[in-house]
Amino acid sequence: MEYDDLASMKVSCVNMVSRMSETKDHPYHHGDLRRTLIDTALAMLAADQNWTFTLREVARRTGVSHAAPYKHFRDREELLRELARIGFVRLGKAMTEAMCPDLPSTRAHFMAAAQACIEFACQNPGLYRLMFSSDADKTIDPQLHDAAKSTFGILLDLLERGQRDGSFRPVAVSAMAAASWAQVHGLAMLAINGQLLDEKVGPAPVPAALDVLLDGMCCTD
Amino acid sequence: MEYDDLASMKVSCVNMVSRMSETKDHPYHHGDLRRTLIDTALAMLAADQNWTFTLREVARRTGVSHAAPYKHFRDREELLRELARIGFVRLGKAMTEAMCPDLPSTRAHFMAAAQACIEFACQNPGLYRLMFSSDADKTIDPQLHDAAKSTFGILLDLLERGQRDGSFRPVAVSAMAAASWAQVHGLAMLAINGQLLDEKVGPAPVPAALDVLLDGMCCTD
DNA sequence: CACATAAGTTTCTCCTGTAAACATGGAGGG
DNA sequence: CCCTCCATGTTTACAGGAGAAACTTATGTG
Structure with a gap:
């Protein structure tokens, strides 16, 4: 292990x-x-x-x-919070590794990180659900809170970098961050629940949906 | 009642x-x-x-x-599913009512429906969480499944209408639907969990984030 | 070596979901 | 008009889970 x-x-x-x-x-x-x-x-x-x-x-x-x-744990929830914390560390690692430096553009980096997050969710649905459930209360455990914030920070850094190098529009970073995080997390949850397969969504809904969002964030119209 | x-x-x-x-x-x-x-x-x-x-x-x-x-209920989960079903009906009603006909554009309609969904989630966090939790298994109960699909359909109709009247880009509807649903649901979950208030997100993160997505969907660049 | 302490175990109470057996009262047939 | 059936209640019972308390056993330190 x-x-x-x-x-x-x-x-x-x-x-x-x-x-x-x-x-x-x-x-x-x-x-x-x-x-x-x-x-x-x-x-x-x-x-x-x-x-x-x-x-x-x-x-x-x-x-x-x-x-x-x-x-070793005060109660059942303390163990759950520790599991969630480990989940965030692993998710952060997966996203960081996905952002291979030889990718052509910041947009490609974003796409890779987002897809890594969704893949992580699909491969660890139970853990991912736990990480975002109310069982893992982030207001109680500062370590869990920090882990979550750190993973979220990966996205923030990417957005700021993209804005500096002119890839992303000069919108408020906070708005893009909220949109990105919501989009990625929302897609992950829909993917886990199998709501992206059977309905009227296409064959590769995840990258397609991410492209829609990226079209709104990128400068290269 | x-x-x-x-x-x-x-x-x-x-x-x-x-x-x-x-x-x-x-x-x-x-x-x-x-x-x-x-x-x-x-x-x-x-x-x-x-x-x-x-x-x-x-x-x-x-x-x-x-x-x-x-x-009256086979087991605890049957009651939960019924609660979730009612939740979807109410959510659909809230979104429909929000799309007041005298709004200027299809984009405004979208914005209104999305904000109605997120407001609903914030005002009924417990119910909203239940609606999207695994306790309310939509693969078991066809009535619940239909209710959820019907609410999702409101969004689909809006997207198709917007594409016909030239408001939205001629991208695959499925991609826009996935992106929209993920965005709205993701924002709702983040809002419920209070992760849109304390961090580095701005004062009105919800409309700002929705604008980012809409910029990627609308034709009026 | 004695012993305090960390890290196990047993035992106990209270809670939950759910099944089974029992009770009741309203509705419909003789 | 009474009797009986059945939907809808209640009581009782059981298997499990969370967690507290009391007990037990190694282990490292004075």
Whole structure:
């Protein structure tokens, strides 16, 4: 399992020692239960796209008692918020990687990042839904809030850059940011819910819809 | 309480007679429990914006036993779907009413309908969230599916009309429809979650963002 | 080595959804 | 006019989940 930030990596390393005694079947101390719970939950989230989250189920699959998670998370929602935070980190990574430097234009960069976000949502529907659900209350957890803001910042930077190099119109960045974020997130949600396939939308609705938006933002009419 | 469709009105009228004997405190037969349960649930949804839906709580506030709702709904989700359906009907009504005929342009009509949708979401955040949550599975209930499609159709009609009268560019309607729906829904969700107020978005982000999209759809550059 | 403490477990209470069995009262047939 | 059926209630029961409290076990430190 990969690690998405330094904090969890540190936790893991600290507990490396106690993991040495895992020769017995059921070591009383798990070693890195916090991390394992998160990984298990992420795996279950990936398996069932619309899964009703249950702390006890996570504990069961992890092989610990149902009360064990409470030693690492205040309540069920704290785990959910941590999962959402990891989701935002991963989404940000996916979007950043999509913006390959040898793409011809800022518009192409935008398109790539947007499509990366929507692909991420389609490949991790459960996680994506969680990230934007009210279960992951961003007003409570500053770390989650920061992660979300940081991912949103990728888009902001791109817009500002595009405006400086003359690709985007000199509209208020805030307006373009709201429009872009809403468009991408809206398309992602529609794609997840399968509402872009069966109805009267064309074969490649995502890039087509993004082009409509980009036509309103770009200078190259 | 208003009625949103003919079916429920008929049910109410049929049960009008049995309601006559409501002089006693607890008439065994409620008279119109189905309708009352729905109204109570809608009221609770309006009161607490992020409320964890509970059938027993609805029954409690309605003043009946916790098992009574099962005489009218197969399970909890059937009630949720009915609530969502009513939500779509109301949303459609709000959007239709917003498109006042004396507005100058098709663009103005679009703007009015979009803002009506977002206002509806802000005034009924709980209901709106339910309408687009996985709890209201549109693949199960054809009535819910139809209601959602009908509301979506308002947008489609507007786009087609605008294309015929030369207001909108001759792009594929499907692309514009996907973009519009995503934009409006995305803005609504962001507005509900309060992510359009505190960050780096301007004072009137909704019309500004919609203008960005409309600039990409309209012919009047 | 003793022991404080972190990290497990068991047990308990309260809540939910849902099924099954029971009760009631209004409507329609004899 | 009464009797009986059925829709619509109620009570009771059960399986699960969240979370608190009390108990247990390793582990690292004075």
